[in-house]
Amino acid sequence: MRGAAVCLVLVAVLAGCSGADEPPSAPPSPTVERLPEVPGISGEAVQLRTDAAIGGQVQVRLTDTGPAPFTVTSVQLDSPGFAPVPARTVAAAYAPGQTIDLPTPFGTVDCAAGVDPVAARITVQRPEGAVEELRVPLSGDTMAQVHDAACAVERVLAVVDIAVEDLTEAGTTATGVVVLTRRSGDEPVEVTRLGGSVVLQPVLDDELPVTLAAEQDELRLPVTFDAARCDPHALAETKKPFVFPLAVTVGDGESVPVDLPIEDAQKVQLEEFLGRVCTG
Secondary structure, X not given: OHHHHXXXXXXXXXXXXXXXHOOOOOOOOOOOOOOOOEOOEEEEEEOOHHHHHHOXXXXXXXXEOOOOOEEEEEEXXXXXXXXXXXXXXXXXXXXXXXXXXXXEEOOOEOOOXXXXXXXXXXXXXXXXXXXXXXXXXXXXXXXXXXXXHHHHHHHHHHHEEEEEEEEXXXXXXXXEEEEEEEOOXXXXXXXXXXXXXXXXXXXXXXXXXXXXXXXXXXXEEEEEEEEOOOOHHHHHHOXXXXXXXXXXXXXXXXXXXXXXXXXXXXXXXXXXXXXXXXXX
């Protein structure tokens, strides 16, 4: 009997030691809400070139997959990865089988939250007059791509601030300085490319790539803006005349396109410069 008791104690001790050596289990992954399909309506989020030019907007592409018509009178994007914005009033009449894109704004990105589930909150009026508030799941990875791109820019700007300073006209060109100022960390920050718009081409004086070294706090890059096109069609139709993507890499990370922050007063300067150069 005494031997049995000793064995039981020994087993308990060994079990306790075994448990102490086991690594702590990983916390369970957060579950993503799965939205139910809405009978008769399917949805997808897409971003057209015009949406990218406008900024802060996508198309909610809805299709009447049922046997009856309906009218959508409001639409709002719903995703935990974006701050909510008020619903947009629309008047889109759908017939069975018809697809209509609804321009829909989205709010500020929340990089601490995931994107899914992505849905459109819509107000639907039925032919007999009944009104319904529906939450239609949106397929596609458009919102994930928008979220990833915005958060990549946020991560870069947490390390370096980017500004355009001393913008002035200089004959047939405009000149300024692109300034990178370190905000945190000590990783090198590399600039590999500066893109232009349809009507303006910025050119950095320094040969690329150029690096803000680990021990540097500031990097100043003189830049020249030249008129790229002066034809009336380009001047009238361009949607993003002052968007200039600067390719920036922090440490061993991926290259991230960060738009030069052109202030409103600087946009006026560049617009006046372009008008003067193009009209001779």
